[in-house]
Amino acid sequence: MSNLFQSQKSSRFLTKFFTYAFLLLLSVIILYPLLITASSAFKAGNIAAFDLSFDATWTLDNFRRLFADTLYGEWYINTLIIAFVTMAVQVTLITLAGYSYSRYRFIGRKKSLVFFLLVQMIPTTATLVAFYVMALLLGALDQSWFLIFLYIGGGIPMNTWLMKGYFDTIPIDLDESAKLDGAGQFRIFAQIVLPLVRPMLAIQALWAFMTPFGEYMLAKFLLRSPENYTVAIGLQTFISNPQEQKVALFSAGAILIAVPISILFFMLQKNFVSGLTAGGTKG
Amino acid sequence: MEHTEAQKKNIRTATWLSVIPGFGQFYNKQTFKGIVFLAIFALFIYEMIVFGFQAFVGMVTLGSTPGQDHSLFLLIEGSLQILLTVIYFLFHIINMYDARQVAILHAEDKNVNKSVIDVLKNVYNHGFPYLFTIPAYLVMIFAIIFPVLVTIFISVTNYDFYHIPPASLIDWVGFDNFVNMFFLSSYRDTFFAVLGWTIIWTLGATTLQIAIGIFTAVVLNQKFIKFKRIFGIIFLLPWAVPAFITIMSFSNMFNDSLGAINTQVIPFIDSLLPFIELDTLPWKTDPFFTKIAIILVQGWLGFPYIYVLVSGILQSIPEEQYEAAKIDGAGPIHRFRHITFPTILTIAAPVFITQYTFNLNNFNMIYLFNEGGPGSIGAGAGSTDILISWIFKLTTGTSPQYSMAAAVTLFISIFVIVIAFLVFKKTKAFEMED
Numbered sequence: 001m002s003n004l005f006q007s008q009k010s011s012r013f014l015t016k017f018f019t020y021a022f023l024l025l026l027s028v029i030i031l032y033p034l035l036i037t038a039s040s041a042f043k044a045g046n047i048a049a050f051d052l053s054f055d056a057t058w059t060l061d062n063f064r065r066l067f068a069d070t071l072y073g074e075w076y077i078n079t080l081i082i083a084f085v086t087m088a089v090q091v092t093l094i095t096l097a098g099y100s101y102s103r104y105r106f107i108g109r110k111k112s113l114v115f116f117l118l119v120q121m122i123p124t125t126a127t128l129v130a131f132y133v134m135a136l137l138l139g140a141l142d143q144s145w146f147l148i149f150l151y152i153g154g155g156i157p158m159n160t161w162l163m164k165g166y167f168d169t170i171p172i173d174l175d176e177s178a179k180l181d182g183a184g185q186f187r188i189f190a191q192i193v194l195p196l197v198r199p200m201l202a203i204q205a206l207w208a209f210m211t212p213f214g215e216y217m218l219a220k221f222l223l224r225s226p227e228n229y230t231v232a233i234g235l236q237t238f239i240s241n242p243q244e245q246k247v248a249l250f251s252a253g254a255i256l257i258a259v260p261i262s263i264l265f266f267m268l269q270k271n272f273v274s275g276l277t278a279g280g281t282k283g
Numbered sequence: 284m285e286h287t288e289a290q291k292k293n294i295r296t297a298t299w300l301s302v303i304p305g306f307g308q309f310y311n312k313q314t315f316k317g318i319v320f321l322a323i324f325a326l327f328i329y330e331m332i333v334f335g336f337q338a339f340v341g342m343v344t345l346g347s348t349p350g351q352d353h354s355l356f357l358l359i360e361g362s363l364q365i366l367l368t369v370i371y372f373l374f375h376i377i378n379m380y381d382a383r384q385v386a387i388l389h390a391e392d393k394n395v396n397k398s399v400i401d402v403l404k405n406v407y408n409h410g411f412p413y414l415f416t417i418p419a420y421l422v423m424i425f426a427i428i429f430p431v432l433v434t435i436f437i438s439v440t441n442y443d444f445y446h447i448p449p450a451s452l453i454d455w456v457g458f459d460n461f462v463n464m465f466f467l468s469s470y471r472d473t474f475f476a477v478l479g480w481t482i483i484w485t486l487g488a489t490t491l492q493i494a495i496g497i498f499t500a501v502v503l504n505q506k507f508i509k510f511k512r513i514f515g516i517i518f519l520l521p522w523a524v525p526a527f528i529t530i531m532s533f534s535n536m537f538n539d540s541l542g543a544i545n546t547q548v549i550p551f552i553d554s555l556l557p558f559i560e561l562d563t564l565p566w567k568t569d570p571f572f573t574k575i576a577i578i579l580v581q582g583w584l585g586f587p588y589i590y591v592l593v594s595g596i597l598q599s600i601p602e603e604q605y606e607a608a609k610i611d612g613a614g615p616i617h618r619f620r621h622i623t624f625p626t627i628l629t630i631a632a633p634v635f636i637t638q639y640t641f642n643l644n645n646f647n648m649i650y651l652f653n654e655g656g657p658g659s660i661g662a663g664a665g666s667t668d669i670l671i672s673w674i675f676k677l678t679t680g681t682s683p684q685y686s687m688a689a690a691v692t693l694f695i696s697i698f699v700i701v702i703a704f705l706v707f708k709k710t711k712a713f714e715m716e717d
Contacts (some may be wrong), residue, residue, distance in 0.1 A: 016507065019502055022502055023503070023514050026518065027518075030517055030520055030521060031517065031520075032543075033532050034529075034532075036532065036536065036543055037529075049541050049543075049546060050532075050536055050538060050541060051536075051543035051547045052547065093419040093422060096416070096418065096419065097418075097419035097420075100411070100413075100415040100416045103412075104411065104412035106409075106412040106413065109412075119427055121640070121704075122427065122699070123692075123695055123696060124426070125671070126644065126671055126674055126696065127427075127430040127433070127434045128675065128678050128692070129442075129685045129689045130429075130431070130432075130433035130437065131430055132685070133359060133433060134359065134429075134433070137356055149422070149426055150426050152426065153425065153426020154426060156419050157423060157427070160419060185408075185411050213527075214525045214647065216527055216647050217646045217650070221678070232527045235527075235528070235531065239531060240654075245538075247535055254528045254531070258524045258525060261524070262523040269519065
């Protein structure tokens with residue numbers, strides 16, 4: 001009996017040991033590359049090695065050079081403008097459309113919903129050739145408005161679906177009782193239902209906002225002159241030439257994007273998780 | 284309700300009259316609506332005479348005089364006209380449907396809106412969902428549908444760097460590009476090499492991130508763990524930090540001579556495990572090692588999303604289920620296989636599928652890590668290029684092959700849609716509540 005007790009105890013110890021070992025190892029693997037990037041941003045001189053070492057001269061000079069000697073400031077502003085416009089327009093469009101699909105039974109509703117589902121599967125960025133020809137015709141090469149338009153359009157089918165799914169979770173009795181109280185259609189939408197979908201609006205806004213930061217393919221293809229670049233393309237120019245890698249500048253630029261976006265992410269993370277499961281299970 | 288012969292005749296007349304939009308409405312005594320419909324019809328006819336007919340002709344010929352006719356613009360104008368015509372015909376059908384419905388209302392002696400104000404009121408009351416969805420549709424049509432239409436047309440032309448308008452014309456060549464893709468040796472070899480790696484990459488990377496995500500969630504779900512919140516935050520970091528930044532950081536880290544993996548990690552492992560003697564590895568100059576690195580990095584990037592999702596699911600599994608299994612003598616592995624894993628799979632399967640389709644087109648991971656390299660495997664593709672990054676190179680390279688890029692695009696789209704369609708059919712996403 002005591003023997004059995006012994007073995008149970010030691011197996012529990014082993015479980016604990018391996019659990020913590022795994023968690024620590026995974027933490028190290030996650031933090032290691034992030035710390036390398038973070039620390040490289042503060043190293044003086046044109047460092048070439050990209051590793052975690054602390055025998056360097058620490059400085060803020062990389063940040064000064066970033067804005068003084070490169071176009072980073074302009075890239076950042078370009079990206080912010082693109083991101084804000086994309087976010088505002090896309091969230092408006094998908095909220096209106098998602099609401100209609102959730103609350104109204106109109107002719108063509110079901111067919112167009114299936115249509116959304118199918119369209120959503122097309123890898124939109126892959127129709128690059130068509131975008132190129134359209135941009136030629138419109139004189140929109142190197143113009144950010146065309147890029148914004150494509151970002152907005154590309155996100156509509158998928159996000160309308162998610163939005164509809166979330167609206168579906170708001171009980172329709174609310175609308176009915178508001179209607180009995182004499183509220184018009186627009187008031188029901190704007191004052192009764194809309195406030196209740198705020199968590200999903202936050203997620204959608206963050207997603208739409210982040211797309212222009214991370215999207216590389218279309219931006220690289222459509223934006224031709226360096227002063228029109230977004231941060232993703234701009235930063236890549238720092239490290240794309242193997243002979244002349246500016247890893248310190250790259251790291252400094254990376255931090256200025258990663259920190260605010262991560263903070264936004266963690267602020268909205270609660271919404272994120274609930275939206276993920278609500279929208280996900282509803283399909 | 285059964286209609287009399289005379290009523291039936293009225294309904295038929297209204298429907299037939301509306302073959303010319305507006306006339307059916309006039310017959311129904313809806314003058315205002317009739318004028319609007321007739322005006323739309325007249326506008327379309329006018330458009331056809333001024334622009335549309337020319338556009339269709341241009342679409343067929345794609346121009347006849349090099350330097351003067353711009354084949355691309357003709358193609359775009361033609362596509363636009365096709366889109367416009369389809370939209371018009373939708374209106375035409377709606378118009379006929381409307382005339383018929385209103386005639387039926389008349390036959391049944393129900394109230395019919397005749398005055399301008401009544402019609403506008405009716406539009407406001409019942410047009411809400413349309414007003415709300417039309418903006419989204421307009422943007423989607425021009426940002427997605429129209430480009431897809433143009434891509435389909437370009438894929439059956441010979442648009443490449445030999446044929447750049449306006450200096451030279453573009454011609455219709457039928458399915459030559461698709462035939463070349465599958466049978467012409469220079470394209471075929473590249474296509475199948477790229478396709479093969481695309482499939483391996485998609486399955487390998489996605490399965491890896493799902494496996495790490497599930498494993499982490501299960502491990503972190505154990506009750507005795509302290510500092511759960513701290514671990515939770517650390518494990519979210521790869522999701523919180525924008526992917527393009529971490530990919531570029533990893534790209535630096537895997538640099539053969541200067542990167543941390545070769546200068547720090549491998550020496551560290553060597554010193555830790557004396558019986559293993561690892562050498563520095565050619566992460567970015569040898570295709571095999573580049574592929575390994577890309578898959579591993581994607582595992583790092585993609586697991587938090589799965590981990591968060593699965594953590595939520597794990598908390599929803601009732602404790603009693605595990606207790607009952609324990610009493611029956613089921614060990615932890617048995618419990619995972621028969622309780623945890625099936626539950627996760629039933630709830631998260633659709634999300635897993637979207638992860639696979641996401642990685643199938645994960646351009647950033649491939650291109651920002653090593654620009655699809657190292658080396659070239661012909662037809663503009665590098666040894667780690669997937670289909671989407673090959674399309675990018677076909678379109679942007681020094682000798683662009685636009686029509687071939689369009690053909691490959693269609694191939695991916697059809698591939699993805701067919702697979703997704705089959706899966707969604709199985710997961711019942713098409714069964715809607717009404």
